[in-house]
Amino acid sequence: MSLFTDRLHADAEDVERALEAWLPMPEDDAAGNLHESMRYSALGGGKRLRGHLVLTFCTLFGGEREAALPYAAAIEMMHAFSLIHDDLPAMDNDDMRRGRPSNHKVYGEATALLAGDALALRALETAASNPYCDAKQNAEAARLLASAAGAAGMCGGQQIDLQSEQQTIPMELLTDLVLRKTGALFAVSCELGLIAASAFDEEAHASARTFARHIGLAFQITDDLLDLRSTPEVLGKTTGKDEKSGKATFPALLGVKEAEALAKSHCEQAVSLLDKLPAGDERSSLRGLCEFILTRTM
Amino acid sequence: MSLFTDRLHADAEDVERALEAWLPMPEDDAAGNLHESMRYSALGGGKRLRGHLVLTFCTLFGGEREAALPYAAAIEMMHAFSLIHDDLPAMDNDDMRRGRPSNHKVYGEATALLAGDALALRALETAASNPYCDAKQNAEAARLLASAAGAAGMCGGQQIDLQSEQQTIPMELLTDLVLRKTGALFAVSCELGLIAASAFDEEAHASARTFARHIGLAFQITDDLLDLRSTPEVLGKTTGKDEKSGKATFPALLGVKEAEALAKSHCEQAVSLLDKLPAGDERSSLRGLCEFILTRTM
Numbered sequence: 001m002s003l004f005t006d007r008l009h010a011d012a013e014d015v016e017r018a019l020e021a022w023l024p025m026p027e028d029d030a031a032g033n034l035h036e037s038m039r040y041s042a043l044g045g046g047k048r049l050r051g052h053l054v055l056t057f058c059t060l061f062g063g064e065r066e067a068a069l070p071y072a073a074a075i076e077m078m079h080a081f082s083l084i085h086d087d088l089p090a091m092d093n094d095d096m097r098r099g100r101p102s103n104h105k106v107y108g109e110a111t112a113l114l115a116g117d118a119l120a121l122r123a124l125e126t127a128a129s130n131p132y133c134d135a136k137q138n139a140e141a142a143r144l145l146a147s148a149a150g151a152a153g154m155c156g157g158q159q160i161d162l163q164s165e166q167q168t169i170p171m172e173l174l175t176d177l178v179l180r181k182t183g184a185l186f187a188v189s190c191e192l193g194l195i196a197a198s199a200f201d202e203e204a205h206a207s208a209r210t211f212a213r214h215i216g217l218a219f220q221i222t223d224d225l226l227d228l229r230s231t232p233e234v235l236g237k238t239t240g241k242d243e244k245s246g247k248a249t250f251p252a253l254l255g256v257k258e259a260e261a262l263a264k265s266h267c268e269q270a271v272s273l274l275d276k277l278p279a280g281d282e283r284s285s286l287r288g289l290c291e292f293i294l295t296r297t298m
Numbered sequence: 299m300s301l302f303t304d305r306l307h308a309d310a311e312d313v314e315r316a317l318e319a320w321l322p323m324p325e326d327d328a329a330g331n332l333h334e335s336m337r338y339s340a341l342g343g344g345k346r347l348r349g350h351l352v353l354t355f356c357t358l359f360g361g362e363r364e365a366a367l368p369y370a371a372a373i374e375m376m377h378a379f380s381l382i383h384d385d386l387p388a389m390d391n392d393d394m395r396r397g398r399p400s401n402h403k404v405y406g407e408a409t410a411l412l413a414g415d416a417l418a419l420r421a422l423e424t425a426a427s428n429p430y431c432d433a434k435q436n437a438e439a440a441r442l443l444a445s446a447a448g449a450a451g452m453c454g455g456q457q458i459d460l461q462s463e464q465q466t467i468p469m470e471l472l473t474d475l476v477l478r479k480t481g482a483l484f485a486v487s488c489e490l491g492l493i494a495a496s497a498f499d500e501e502a503h504a505s506a507r508t509f510a511r512h513i514g515l516a517f518q519i520t521d522d523l524l525d526l527r528s529t530p531e532v533l534g535k536t537t538g539k540d541e542k543s544g545k546a547t548f549p550a551l552l553g554v555k556e557a558e559a560l561a562k563s564h565c566e567q568a569v570s571l572l573d574k575l576p577a578g579d580e581r582s583s584l585r586g587l588c589e590f591i592l593t594r595t596m
Contacts, residue, residue: 030474034453088411117414124440125441128426142426142436146423151329151332159329
């Protein structure tokens, strides 16, 4: 295995443990079903790429892994929230996620709605109360995470996504859509790593955001390509759905070949940004991440 | 008018201005519809009781009104989020709210879902970045607000509410349900006021929470009584719906007379707690609030 895949797997295990610690199953809670539903979607699955970014950027900037883990758990909870709400019938109406029935197929729509809400809230509670960081770090972490997930970021991207179905939208708007829907959480993952390392320097944050936006765009393009080409068995979720629902995607707008070239170009730009970072294992591993994003099959 | 109603109206105006400032309508945003939908539900309506509690407790503990206003806006955004999601077809399926069509009737289910999400996130972003408070205050405000709204608080209460439909549940469980569904946001409103006044003393927070739980219970009981007795014209929302959907309520469990007596008892307990507070206009006004909660017709 490569340095990157070794690290991704090790990080995924640690993020899973952190999620387990921050999402305990309470005893004798009448709302136990809600906790179960939150744990169903947040635990036991996913590549944990966002959590990996938090840990990698924290180490890269000299921070302690321990300080980054609650933020890594928080970003993965925020991601799980977005997947639950995305899959609801009022949104993408998807029955399958990570190789299992989606949350509302197991717990019903009402509980799934509440589980998404409660995961977003728990993500921010976790970020605001990371015991290995001080109040300045935690307030900034909560602010950035809430902003990235909200109307200016992810939720805004989802809204544009909804509005763009069955339409051809210009390249600029599609880029805005993807930067918000996918790029915003990648960017804040890197920034949470910086904050865990007490790096508040705006220049470092701006570079991290630029890097993350390139890999976010590349990630979404390969996601759309996999939706076109792969199978539910490999991907663990419904495929072919973008085309069916007339989603605005780069492959739909540019064709497959041009979309592949665009993803490659974004990864190359991300890699070239890495040259400005301190040399070492983290930098090498991030190169591996860029390669993975381009060539991934799941 | 009484001291309380004078203050409630003045506070409602200031909270409205703060909400307008923290929920601006962005120019040229492709997700403009989402912002419009958020503003539709958060602005221009509501008694602003929760915002009023933030401002009152801040002043009571010697804080500046200016420092409390962003937190007051945050709690009202969180309340608006809960109303939007509550009204969705998967939840209570209500077509009317505050005398207008509910959010999803105007913007559609998908945008309403996102608007609720984005308001909860914006509430926490606001709490975490209150410019009149320091990082210690803001991290604690975000932590408490997220916790009160989440699975341990409001969302957990909603879950129990769902599970209890068409069932007779014991008094203890109904109390847990209401304390979480309604009491948790009342309690954190008072606590946000304390935090804006830099009052971190656990004893003061515990007293504020106990006071808020009593008025939260009384508020929910009168809400349930109004649902039984009032009209949509007066209340601005559908009435008679609890009985129709078999909701677990105090009037349903105890009968109207006993429920009225229980609401009265909770208000009396809340008033008796006020005696421990410093004398002055705030204390008098809070007495007025207890009276209002008991006798309100809307």
